[in-house]
Amino acid sequence: MCRSIKTLRPPALPEEATEEEIRAAALQYVRKVSGFRAPAAHNREVFDRAVEEVARATAELLDSLEIRGAARRPAEEAGAEAAVASR
Numbered sequence: 001m002c003r004s005i006k007t008l009r010p011p012a013l014p015e016e017a018t019e020e021e022i023r024a025a026a027l028q029y030v031r032k033v034s035g036f037r038a039p040a041a042h043n044r045e046v047f048d049r050a051v052e053e054v055a056r057a058t059a060e061l062l063d064s065l066e067i068r069g070a071a072r073r074p075a076e077e078a079g080a081e082a083a084v085a086s087r
Contacts, residue, residue, distance in 0.1 A: 026055035
């Protein structure tokens with residue numbers, strides 16, 4: 001699709017993706033889909049809203065993925081330790 005959108009999950013990224021990286025990927029996606037690098041003033045609001053919604057969905061996706069064999073995020077480690085402790 002768009003070569004400038006990089007993979008934002010391990011092992012492609014050694015640590016958790018930043019908000020800036022997620023927003024940059026969302027912006028590239030919306031630019032590609034809309035066909036506009038920068039929208040006209042009358043489309044700015046809907047363009048910006050789409051970027052924010054795609055960024056939110058991307059962050060949610062990354063937080064929900066189970067990556068087997070990759071290092072766990074600190075929150076996942078705490079959850080796993082709590083699960084083991086409750087057994």
